[in-house]
Amino acid sequence: MKHLINTFLVLCLFLVSCSQNSDEEWNSDTSNVPEVQTVGFRFTRASLETFAAHGITEIGIYVYLSDSLVYGENLPLNDGNLEVDVPLGERLQTFAVANADRLERTDSLSKVILYQDLQAQKEIYLSEVTEFMSDRTVSRVNLELKRIVGQATFQPAESGEDIAAITQFDRLNMVFTNVGIGYMVNTGECIQEDVEVSADLASGFSASVYSFPTTGQNSTGLDLIYIKDGQEVNRTKRVLDTNITFETSKHTVVSIPVLDESYLQESFTRNRILKTAINQGLTIKEYNF
Structure with a gap:
């Protein structure tokens, strides 16, 4: 009988100990949960x-x-x-x-x-x-x-009537160089890449790009590629030096006469080349938006 009582007491002590350890572990777990x-x-x-x-x-x-x-x-x-x-x-x-x-x-x-x-x-x-x-x-x-972005737009300098009469190409691809495609929130530093957009007669051969601010970084130029029936038929002699710096809420509009062959690698007409300087006729206007 005495042996049974001792065994019972040992078992009770073991259960109490386990209960205390469990409580301590639970309290420890809850105390580690951040408020x-x-x-x-x-x-x-x-x-x-x-x-x-x-x-x-x-x-x-x-x-x-x-x-x-x-x-x-x-x-x-x-x-x-x-x-x-x-x-x-x-x-x-x-x-x-x-x-x-x-x-x-x-x-x-x-x-x-x-x-x-x-x-x-x-x-x-x-x-x-x-x-x-x-x-x-x-x-x-x-x-x-x-x-947090600015915008640049290219539009032909020709009138709407002249644009509607264009047959030399049916699409104009515009490559804006050094566009701010990425922006580091903490420093304001910009990640730049060339961005190509495309436009046809329905849009007047005009298209735009947005850019994060590029102040203090490489300026943006413009290259025009003339497409007819899906094939390149002409392009500008070199990237046009527009010197665009993108700023927040600034809209820059670039225009050139797209039929002025002094800008182009090849003559569309083959019988005449306009004798104009490479930057004559290029206009750049800036607006806030």
Whole structure:
């Protein structure tokens, strides 16, 4: 009997010990779960009006602790009332973006890059990188998104009647050199590539490209390629030195007489070549938009 009592006491002590260890492990696990705070993001009225005008229904929100990503998602606009869970009690940095094709290297604020969709040709909007504390006194972060691209357009200098009478080509390919296709959010540095767009008679042989700001980087030139029935029939002698520098919300319009053979490698007419200097007739105008 005494042996049974001792065995029972040992078993009870074992069960109590296991229960205590389990409680300690559970408490340890819960204590390691970081506390979070829900922060609202609000946008200025000007931003919301811009979103409505451009059919923007989704906003990318990115939040960083030091240089490391803690939140990064595209969210429905929801009338400009967005909420995000972030680590509590931290000094954080955030930015918002709309209409970008994609973001790369998002894990690091110092490396994150925006890219535009070259086919869609959309205006891209970006907020400044904004710092805030995720303590109980901060429930909302206000952001203003502004246009972060400029635009360049080529259009023939000829009149509409002359354009309609063109038979030498049926399509014009335009190669804009050194276009800003990517943008580093933290530094403003631009990634440049040549971009080719195409236009036919229906558009008046006119086309445009958007670009991130290229101030302090290589300027943009223009090369024209003349197409007839899918085949190249002519092109400019060299890249036209337009010296375009893209700036935010600046629209540059470049015009030349596309039938002026002094610009071209080959004569369309074969019986005459216009005796004009290579840059005579080239005009560049700048507007804000």
